[in-house]
Amino acid sequence: MEMPLQPSAVSDSRQQNDPVRVLLLEDSRQDYELIIAHLRRGGGVYEVTHTAGREEFERALDDGSFDLVLADYSLPSFDGRTALRLTRERRxxxxxxxxxxxxxxxxxxxxINEGATDYVLKQRMDRLPSAVSRALAEANERKERRRAEEHLKLLVGELSHRVKNTLATVSSIAHQTLSRSATLEEFQEAFLGRLQVLSDAHDLLFQANWGRTDLRKVLERTLQPFEARPGIGLRLEGPSIMIPPRSAVTISLVLHELATNAAKYGALSSEGGYVHLGWDVTQQEDGSNLVSLKWRxxxxxxxxxxxRRGFGRTLIERGAAYELDGTSRLSYHADGVACDISFPLR
Incomplete structure (x- = not known):
């Protein structure tokens, strides 16, 4: 039996919309009405499901979604401590x-030691509203604490995963840079430059709370060190596209390789030279979006x-293929290097 209880005047819209769902175990009609009266007197909105025996109590406990159980301690064929044990086993x-x-x-x-939240004597029923409020507040506090703990566990797991990935990336960069460096000075310059790009990319992602970030911001942050040279220029042109963290890190590393090569041997090495970097996104026949980057x-x-094949070219090709799940094409024309990169936007 369900009985919704509501005070004659309730101003709290949340109470009106979200009644406290109570499972009540009580065989005495008189005591049932006494409990209802004290709940009403304490204010709030309650939706009460009344049971008087074990079978209907168990059925209600299994079928219903309740916020609270109120149970008489002594019934003819059932008792409150057994009801408590059943409740603790199932909820x-x-x-x-x-x-x-x-x-x-x-x-x-x-x-209490067996798991009861509180007890109220029928001779002191004026305690019932405060006992109910306290029990609900404690339950909500436990729920919030458990949610915070689960969230923290998720964050720690995600952090561990990202740290492992970052360390693996750093290790790979160090190994590949060292194997392709003729001198220690050459290794130091190349490795520290790549490490700085990785750091800048992570800093940008941290500012975006490790969510999606604007492609333009990624490109501007990566290419910023190359813009201070007089007489040369970087021209960026494209729409706002929000890309996931993994794509942002890979694109940063790829663009750093292109810009470093251009600063040493290409258009960014001489006055009057410039690089045009354009990008756009197009929808494919299957409904997916494809991002295209064009370096000229x-x-x-x-x-x-x-x-000879350097690490920069390896990083560009493998980064596009394995990290971006896309394609890349690097061309060497008489008037300058061209690179086309395409990858799906997920």
């Missing part, structure tokens, strides 16, 4: 208050394909 976090006229101190202490060097010295 361990559900607040449970024993209501009894014959609850001794020893039994009360045992019941102009008015720099004549370039020729390198005689």
């Amino acid at each position: 361990p976090d559900l607040p449970f208050i024993l209501v009894s006229g014959v609850l001794g101190e020893e039994v009360a202490i045992d019941s 060097e102009r008015d720099g010295p004549t370039v020729a394909p390198p005689t």
